[in-house]
Amino acid sequence: MRTAYSVETVRTAEHELMSRLPEGALMQRAASGLATACAALLRPGRGLYGARIALLVGSGSNGGDALYAGARLARRGAGVTAVLLAPDRTHPGGLAAARAAGVRIVEPEPEPEPERERGAEPPEWERERGTEPPEWEPGPRTATERETAPARDPDPGTQTDGWRGAGDGAGDGKGTGTGTGTGPGIRTGDGTGTGGGSGGGSASGAAADAGAGAGDGAGTGAGDAAVAAVRRAHLVVDGIVGIGGRGGLRPAAARLAEAARASDAVVVAVDLPSGVDADSGETAGAAVRADATVTFGCYKPGLLVDPAAGCTGAVRLVDIGLGPYLPERPALEALQHADVAALLPVPAPESDKYRRGVVGVVAGSARYPGAAVLAVAGALRGGAGAVRYVGPAGDAVVTRFPETLVHAGPPSDAGRVQAWVIGPGLGDGTEARRAMEDVLGSDVPLLVDADGLRLLDRELVRRREAPTVLTPHAGEAAALLGVAREEVEASRLASVRRLAAEFGATVLLKGSTTLVAPAGGKGGRGGDPAVRVNPTGTGWLATAGTGDVLSGVTGSLLAAGLEARDAASAGAYLHGLAGRLAAGREGAPIGASDVASALDAAWRDIRRG
Ligand SMILES: NC(=O)C1=CN([C@@H]2O[C@H](COP(=O)(O)OP(=O)(O)OC[C@H]3O[C@@H](n4cnc5c(N)ncnc54)[C@H](OP(=O)(O)O)[C@@H]3O)[C@@H](O)[C@H]2O)[C@@H](O)CC1
Numbered sequence: 001m002r003t004a005y006s007v008e009t010v011r012t013a014e015h016e017l018m019s020r021l022p023e024g025a026l027m028q029r030a031a032s033g034l035a036t037a038c039a040a041l042l043r044p045g046r047g048l049y050g051a052r053i054a055l056l057v058g059s060g061s062n063g064g065d066a067l068y069a070g071a072r073l074a075r076r077g078a079g080v081t082a083v084l085l086a087p088d089r090t091h092p093g094g095l096a097a098a099r100a101a102g103v104r105i106v107e108p109e110p111e112p113e114p115e116r117e118r119g120a121e122p123p124e125w126e127r128e129r130g131t132e133p134p135e136w137e138p139g140p141r142t143a144t145e146r147e148t149a150p151a152r153d154p155d156p157g158t159q160t161d162g163w164r165g166a167g168d169g170a171g172d173g174k175g176t177g178t179g180t181g182t183g184p185g186i187r188t189g190d191g192t193g194t195g196g197g198s199g200g201g202s203a204s205g206a207a208a209d210a211g212a213g214a215g216d217g218a219g220t221g222a223g224d225a226a227v228a229a230v231r232r233a234h235l236v237v238d239g240i241v242g243i244g245g246r247g248g249l250r251p252a253a254a255r256l257a258e259a260a261r262a263s264d265a266v267v268v269a270v271d272l273p274s275g276v277d278a279d280s281g282e283t284a285g286a287a288v289r290a291d292a293t294v295t296f297g298c299y300k301p302g303l304l305v306d307p308a309a310g311c312t313g314a315v316r317l318v319d320i321g322l323g324p325y326l327p328e329r330p331a332l333e334a335l336q337h338a339d340v341a342a343l344l345p346v347p348a349p350e351s352d353k354y355r356r357g358v359v360g361v362v363a364g365s366a367r368y369p370g371a372a373v374l375a376v377a378g379a380l381r382g383g384a385g386a387v388r389y390v391g392p393a394g395d396a397v398v399t400r401f402p403e404t405l406v407h408a409g410p411p412s413d414a415g416r417v418q419a420w421v422i423g424p425g426l427g428d429g430t431e432a433r434r435a436m437e438d439v440l441g442s443d444v445p446l447l448v449d450a451d452g453l454r455l456l457d458r459e460l461v462r463r464r465e466a467p468t469v470l471t472p473h474a475g476e477a478a479a480l481l482g483v484a485r486e487e488v489e490a491s492r493l494a495s496v497r498r499l500a501a502e503f504g505a506t507v508l509l510k511g512s513t514t515l516v517a518p519a520g521g522k523g524g525r526g527g528d529p530a531v532r533v534n535p536t537g538t539g540w541l542a543t544a545g546t547g548d549v550l551s552g553v554t555g556s557l558l559a560a561g562l563e564a565r566d567a568a569s570a571g572a573y574l575h576g577l578a579g580r581l582a583a584g585r586e587g588a589p590i591g592a593s594d595v596a597s598a599l600d601a602a603w604r605d606i607r608r609g
């Protein structure tokens, strides 16, 4: 299980730990882990001589981490330049250590005043957005960054190295434990400096090399010493802001982050990419787009939830001894193979089809018979002993899956089930509405997807005694919440929590990072259990009909007896892994039927461990 904790929890735990350690010890642990990670990214096994590193240093301890790490790297031969974004508030210990190690210190040029004739109107972006400049839009991530393969992580508390692909973790069944070939490496440059530059400051030894680069563009406006240092660096360390950050990057930082992204340098974020919100995973304005993130003590939710997770690159957790001081209940958790293996229902020798659970699927219509077939395909591979299909697409279902029990309806006449799935391809006709009333009134777990979500009565859901699971994508979630789709996509964690609270239901929000929030307000003492984030998704799953398969497999897990949050998160995990297996290691377009067909392979992969 990979777990993430809120900033408040991290601060409390750090406070406890720090009170037991000599002053500064924690930061040294962080800096040591950071320096090791940077060295590994730069020139594996080749030493650091000739490597150029630029540190972007903000006003807090995040900048302190960068400076101490930079000092360590400079002592090992790298040419290091520190760009101070708040020169009068730079971490004093870190700055002293950096200076002593020969790190060159530069400050970015002040932002130029916009040239404007006296009395002229301010430009449009200033009128609309106060004093902020237009937002910096970072470029898309590469396939290598998104499609990384790590598998079966141990608990983060015990994990001190190894890169994790952002949002990944389940692997594709062929992974080897820690991420291999997934971490970003140095992209260009031979690491040899030209020397003889005009960089000032205390450059000495190898650091003079970095100074040479930094001096290149001094005094040329956009090419000031700070930007030039970033442009010439092989590796840029983002120590602008960490868990103390609020809002997006400020203009000077945004300019440097943009220069870093546009260069060939590997960008390494310290603790988390600056500009992303550690707790919510939201980005308000510009953020650093890192190739790798080295985080300390534990994961923060923003490292696992989009859109922030899209900025992290591969993630490495450095153990600084925080584990014993973190509470049992995290804010967010991501299941791994072993966790899901422990949840999957396995028939006992005395099991029969009824004891394994019967799942009822109310889906499809004359217009969309395929949705019924796909939902049944998922349900047949979700662990229930039998699938009962109810609706007008019985012929299509039986032709494809003769093992299905079919009934024309209504659901309450179809025979006993242990869970209902309703919605895929259902339409919104009279029969669909009646069927929805029927299953909402049932006393067994109910999963509502797709068209079913449009027919939902919030109060009836809230009044249900048995668990309800809703599985919207962002557009459907937006309709349920009465907000724009973009709002849901920008605040996925807050949106899924709000839906769960408003409907009193477990909510699985599909998308770039699929989230599962437990039914709000029913968590009992100590608050609701953690929200779960699914690590197995892949962009190849974004194709018609895969949601129908997901609702079938999850409903089947409900019928087999899994608690709602477990069924939803195990269903998402199996479905994501099946998508990866179907797409293959290299990746190829897949159809929803391929995903359903790969579900058995996903089961076996998970059970193999
Ligand atoms: N505690 C520990 O034991 C350990 C902590 N560790 C490290 O410390 C980090 C937390 O350090 P922290 O608390 O000093 O906060 P941090 O994130 O560096 O910056 C806060 C400053 O930034 C500023 N600022 C705010 N928003 C901004 C923005 N958008 N853009 C620009 N600037 C912005 C704000 O100042 P302002 O300018 O607003 O007055 C404020 O002063 C943590 O992430 C980890 O790296 C590790 O060493 C392990 C041990």
Ligand SMILES: [K+]
Residues within 6 Å of the ligand: 062, 238, 239, 240, 241, 242, 269, 270, 271, 272, 273, 274
């Ligand atoms: K940072």
